[in-house]
Amino acid sequence: MLPLKTVKSVIKVKKLAKYYDKNVAVDQVSFEVGDGEIFGLLGPNGAGKTTIISILATLLRPTSGYAEVAGISVGGNRDALRRQIGIVFQEPALDTKLTGRENLQFHAMMYGLAKHERRERIERMLELVDLQDKADLLVEKYSGGMKRRLEIARGLVQHPRVLFLDEPTLGLDAQTRRHIWDYIRRLNREERVTVMLTTHYMEEADFLCDRVVIIDKGRIAAMDTPARLKDILGGDIVNLAVPEGGEPLMNVLKDRPWIKASRLHDGQLSLTMVQGDKRIPELMQTAVQTGTRVTAVNLHKPSLEDVFLHFAGRSISEEETGHDAQFRFVRHGGRR
Amino acid sequence: MKAIQGIAIYVLWLRELKRLLRARSRLIGTLLMPLFFLAFMGLGFQRMRFPGMPGTEYSDFLLPGILGMSILFSSAFTGLSVLWDREFGFLKEIMVAPVSRVSIVLGRIAGGITTSLFQALAILAVSLAFGFRPRQWVMMFPALLLMVLISITFIGLGLSFASNMRDMQGFNLVMNFVIFPLFFLSGALFPLDDFPSWVRAVARLDPLAYGVDGLRAALLGSSDMSLAFNLIALAIFSLLAVALGVWFFEKSDSL
Numbered sequence: 001m002l003p004l005k006t007v008k009s010v011i012k013v014k015k016l017a018k019y020y021d022k023n024v025a026v027d028q029v030s031f032e033v034g035d036g037e038i039f040g041l042l043g044p045n046g047a048g049k050t051t052i053i054s055i056l057a058t059l060l061r062p063t064s065g066y067a068e069v070a071g072i073s074v075g076g077n078r079d080a081l082r083r084q085i086g087i088v089f090q091e092p093a094l095d096t097k098l099t100g101r102e103n104l105q106f107h108a109m110m111y112g113l114a115k116h117e118r119r120e121r122i123e124r125m126l127e128l129v130d131l132q133d134k135a136d137l138l139v140e141k142y143s144g145g146m147k148r149r150l151e152i153a154r155g156l157v158q159h160p161r162v163l164f165l166d167e168p169t170l171g172l173d174a175q176t177r178r179h180i181w182d183y184i185r186r187l188n189r190e191e192r193v194t195v196m197l198t199t200h201y202m203e204e205a206d207f208l209c210d211r212v213v214i215i216d217k218g219r220i221a222a223m224d225t226p227a228r229l230k231d232i233l234g235g236d237i238v239n240l241a242v243p244e245g246g247e248p249l250m251n252v253l254k255d256r257p258w259i260k261a262s263r264l265h266d267g268q269l270s271l272t273m274v275q276g277d278k279r280i281p282e283l284m285q286t287a288v289q290t291g292t293r294v295t296a297v298n299l300h301k302p303s304l305e306d307v308f309l310h311f312a313g314r315s316i317s318e319e320e321t322g323h324d325a326q327f328r329f330v331r332h333g334g335r336r
Numbered sequence: 337m338k339a340i341q342g343i344a345i346y347v348l349w350l351r352e353l354k355r356l357l358r359a360r361s362r363l364i365g366t367l368l369m370p371l372f373f374l375a376f377m378g379l380g381f382q383r384m385r386f387p388g389m390p391g392t393e394y395s396d397f398l399l400p401g402i403l404g405m406s407i408l409f410s411s412a413f414t415g416l417s418v419l420w421d422r423e424f425g426f427l428k429e430i431m432v433a434p435v436s437r438v439s440i441v442l443g444r445i446a447g448g449i450t451t452s453l454f455q456a457l458a459i460l461a462v463s464l465a466f467g468f469r470p471r472q473w474v475m476m477f478p479a480l481l482l483m484v485l486i487s488i489t490f491i492g493l494g495l496s497f498a499s500n501m502r503d504m505q506g507f508n509l510v511m512n513f514v515i516f517p518l519f520f521l522s523g524a525l526f527p528l529d530d531f532p533s534w535v536r537a538v539a540r541l542d543p544l545a546y547g548v549d550g551l552r553a554a555l556l557g558s559s560d561m562s563l564a565f566n567l568i569a570l571a572i573f574s575l576l577a578v579a580l581g582v583w584f585f586e587k588s589d590s591l
Contacts, residue, residue, distance in 0.1 A: 079434035110433035
């Protein structure tokens with residue numbers, strides 16, 4: 001989905017930069033996010049993702065460049081802009097001595113919602129994240145996943161145009177993560193809210209996002225739909241096991257225009273192509289025609305991990321273990 | 337935007353009240369400390385007299401000091417609770433809301449006054465139960481006003497410090513190097529008559545000194561300075577402290 005041509009942009013960023021002393025956190029970044037999109041900022045820790053979100057949420061001032069959300073410049077009327085956005089921070093920002101509902105009430109009142117609207121929205125949001133039953137428990141009794149859901153619900157109470165999610169599933173177990181993904185899709189659909197999220201999980205960006213920006217060291221390395229980004233790598237790799245030799249098959253296939261690369265090694269014929277799954281029948285047909293016995297087929301879809309590797313020249317998880325924390329806004333060890 | 341948003345102030349106050357009522361241990365702990373002070377020092381120095389001592393008993397002299405102490409500590413604590421909120425992440429939720437910084441400060445002050453007055457009145461009630469009687473009941477009103485002003489002053493001061501600090505380590509620093517000296521210089525436990533003149537000069541800058549002296553004027557009917565003077569001085573201090581608190585809080589604009 002590339003809605004930019006048809007739908008108006010709700011976030012515009014032009015040549016945005018943020019320096020800390022001499023360190024560059026964000027370097028000349030430009031992009032636009034269409035209304036209703038789920039837009040992902042993907043990159044390792046310290047790439048500048050949180051900085052971009054903080055600038056768009058008016059929590060940080062940019063060093064240079066321009067950014068606007070819902071038609072309001074980040075340097076303009078901050079309170080007006082803040083009414084248009086909801087934000088879920090990387091670290092929990094809940095009052096654990098209040099109940100879930102009280103946290104939402106606090107929020108709704110801070111955003112100036114009228115009483116009847118408040119009640120209605122809070123019930124609706126609790127329902128959206130399936131927390132009605134737990135709404136009157138103190139938040140200190142909540143699990144990590146419940147806290148996250150409550151925060152997502154809270155970010156939506158004031159009917160924002162854009163919801164920012166900073167690492168929405170960081171530190172959650174795999175099952176809880178899947179649930180959070182489902183909630184994010186649901187709210188995007190049902191609340192018609194544009195979602196901008198940061199993540200360093202490839203599967204997350206792949207599963208959720210309509211479009212992804214790959215950020216590395218404060219710069220945009222690539223921007224497109226996850227599918228197209230993966231296509232940049234030349235497509236899927238199809239491996240055919242040909243124990244009795246595959247020379248004739250390879251020679252025929254080499255001339256087909258949709259085969260990007262072919263290699264024969266250790267009784268395996270490796271072929272690179274776009275949309276390999278749709279080509280497998282044709283491959284099998286050709287194999288029969290050339291009298292080649294194929295004993296196994298496997299298809300390797302490139303992941304965003306491969307894409308990141310392609311653009312950054314290193315894997316995203318290598319970065320994880322590195323000491324690349326200088327731009328992180330993690331103040332204490334309390335990361336979930 | 338400089339507007340004062342009533343609903344934001346109200347909800348910040350409500351939050352503080354709910355937290356106060358739920359934190360039983362904090363509630364009891366903050367009540368017990370001043371009561372212990374009052375009981376042990378009152379009994380221990382029972383027969384102590386000094387020239388010009390207001391009140392007939394040392395415990396009478398002590399009560400306004402302990403009231404001042406209790407308000408000083410709980411108010412400074414409220415001011416510094418910004419640090420607490422930062423530690424637990426909730427500060428972000430407050431800071432990102434479309435609410436003027438002035439309203440946030442006023443909301444915190446409203447919450448803090450409630451907390452400290454609740455404690456001070458509980459101490460006063462216990463004292464009344466043990467036989468303390470103010471000179472005139474009507475003088476409870478200026479006493480109440482004084483307590484509110486003391487509270488505002490130190491919440492403002494606490495906020496100013498908290499806005500300039502990043503973490504909880506600063507909390508102990510402020511407690512040891514600001515709050516305790518303010519307490520001892522206030523004359524809450526003893527008169528400063530026999531201290532060197534420069535110490536007494538420094539003590540003139542201690543807002544709590546006016547608070548404690550004012551409370552003695554109101555409750556015991558005898559004091560160094562007049563009730564009106566103490567009230568005016570404290571009102572000026574509280575205005576300055578709030579202005580300082582708002583200014584630092586707006587300037588820091590920090591997460």
